[in-house]
Amino acid sequence: MSHFLKDKTAIAGIGLTEFSKKSGVSELSLAAQATLAACEDAGLQPSEIDGFISYTLDSTDEIELARTVGANDLKLFTKVNYGGGAAVGTILHAVMAVASGVADNVICYRAMNGRSGQRMGQGISGQIVSSDLIHWSWYMPYGMLTPGSWIAMIANKYMHHYGVTSEDLGRVAISQRNYAQTNPRAFGYGKPLTMEDYLASKMVAEPLRLYDFCQETDGGCAILVTSAERARDLKQKPAMIRGVVQASTQGQEQMTSFYREELDSLPEMELAARLVYQQSGLGPDDINAACLYDAFTSEIIMQLESFGFCGRGEGKDLVRDGALDIDGRLPNNTHGGLLSEAYIHGMNNIAEGARLIRGTSTNQPKGVEHVLVSSGVGVPTGALILGQD
Amino acid sequence: MAQSFRMKPPMGEDNGWWWQEAAEGRLAIQRCTQCQTLRHPPRPVCGECHSFDWDHVTASGRGTLCSFTILHHPQFPGFDYPLIIILVDLEEGTRFTSQLVNCAPEDVSFGMPVEMVMHEDPDGFRLPMFQPAKGAAA
Structure with a gap:
């Protein structure tokens, strides 16, 4: 029996701002620009938007954005927790709302002055006692203050266990930088990367070098979710939502799930894979392209295993075979991703997923039937499969 | 007292005791007094048997x-x-x-x-x- 959410909804509009290192405008302004662009893209009036969903880390509250873009009655407003782990979670909440009739047209958004404003990894302090702050306090006093430091601890163990090399990480960085060469919106546009450049770049948190890290970006991105029927009447080819899920597993911490017996896999991503394949009735063989969350290069190799494109420890072999490239098994982050396009916390990867279904990526592979998109790695996460109508 | 650069942990009911042990020179590990399971980082409840009763051992x-x-x-x-x-x-x-x-x-x-x-x-x-x-x- 088909899952009740399957193909009930679609992404009908995508909207992005310019990506820069200094936007010169407020985050509210970026969110509004992206939202209006998504409405324009879909051919739908902002007054028809009745739901707004973002990340708990987003500074723009739903009603601020609603007032700013001229929305009317809202039937849904919520924020999803856990940093980039929220990315496709926002879509899940929109899909549930639209499929159940709670809302008709929902905007999922993330807008941030991620370089000129509040940057990631600036530490946490103060006199507030909460379970979240106590969690961070097992790491912060030791100087373990940045996402790179947390991810490196798992990456080092994983690489040691399976013989993954710096060159393997470099191959991921270079593959995505190559894609950025055709995407004028990308930070990496006009800035090609060689293996020599990669290996010579400064070590940040061993085993991770500069080019293993994503960008810091000022920009916004909005995704419009509506019913399948409505999407067919709008301007763009719908990107049907075959499946979308959230996933968190035993021993889950935010970025520091260090106390599980095994540290060389991503249990929450494996759960997301099981759930999204189950909901969509699809499997890894049905996926033609992906936008796997890529705050760090090592995450891509690990996710190839989580989503069943290969066995445990074989992610590096797929990468060495060129699987991530345009003519490979799984063209991945064909816009450049968070590494080489922009870091809009994974929302821009969802936008590329929709483009791949529309056939409008600047690196469009042939015959894309299904695209897999994932949320943040090392945090409570999620997965999304988009498909042709 | 000299100023320190180090971020201090917030001292709550679930973790303050552990830092007090450290202040006295000991590395503590929380223990469920019902099923004896050790756990770290400290939490108020045992994930195995759901008992709220705990003490600790010194590592x-x-x-x-x-x-x-x-x-x-x-x-x-x-x-x-x-x-x-x-x-x-x-x-x-x-x-x-x-x-x-x-x-x-x-x-x-x-x-x-x-x-x-x-x-x-x-x-x-x-x-x-x-x-x-x-x-x-x-």
Whole structure:
């Protein structure tokens, strides 16, 4: 029996701002620009938007954005927790709302002055006692203050266990930088990367070098979710939502799930894979392209295993075979991703997923039937499969 | 009292006792008094038997290195770089996140035996760190 959410909804509009290192405008302004662009893209009036969903880390509250873009009655407003782990979670909440009739047209958004404003990894302090702050306090006093430091601890163990090399990480960085060469919106546009450049770049948190890290970006991105029927009447080819899920597993911490017996896999991503394949009735063989969350290069190799494109420890072999490239098994982050396009916390990867279904990526592979998109790695996460109508 | 660069943990009911143990020189591990399961980081309830009753044991301080990262950038004031952060599998069976001291970055290896040294900041704040175990093969 088909899952009740399957193909009930679609992404009908995508909207992005310019990506820069200094936007010169407020985050509210970026969110509004992206939202209006998504409405324009879909051919739908902002007054028809009745739901707004973002990340708990987003500074723009739903009603601020609603007032700013001229929305009317809202039937849904919520924020999803856990940093980039929220990315496709926002879509899940929109899909549930639209499929159940709670809302008709929902905007999922993330807008941030991620370089000129509040940057990631600036530490946490103060006199507030909460379970979240106590969690961070097992790491912060030791100087373990940045996402790179947390991810490196798992990456080092994983690489040691399976013989993954710096060159393997470099191959991921270079593959995505190559894609950025055709995407004028990308930070990496006009800035090609060689293996020599990669290996010579400064070590940040061993085993991770500069080019293993994503960008810091000022920009916004909005995704419009509506019913399948409505999407067919709008301007763009719908990107049907075959499946979308959230996933968190035993021993889950935010970025520091260090106390599980095994540290060389991503249990929450494996759960997301099981759930999204189950909901969509699809499997890894049905996926033609992906936008796997890529705050760090090592995450891509690990996710190839989580989503069943290969066995445990074989992610590096797929990468060495060129699987991530345009003519490979799984063209991945064909816009450049968070590494080489922009870091809009994974929302821009969802936008590329929709483009791949529309056939409008600047690196469009042939015959894309299904695209897999994932949320943040090392945090409570999620997965999304988009498909042709 | 001297100022310290180090971010201090918020001291709540679930974790303040652990830091008090550290202040007195001990590396504590929380124990469920019903099923005897050890747990770290501390939490108010046992994940195994759901008992809210707990006490703690004092770790021997001996363990092996499970994973590590060597931090170079960004450099926060007060820390010495390269900064070696480690996961230690304590011989009691729980895992602990800490810093490795008295060890050159090139000498760090997976599985190396380590032992606790209690570090004290100029302002008197104490936290457990680790060093290569004395007498262990290099």
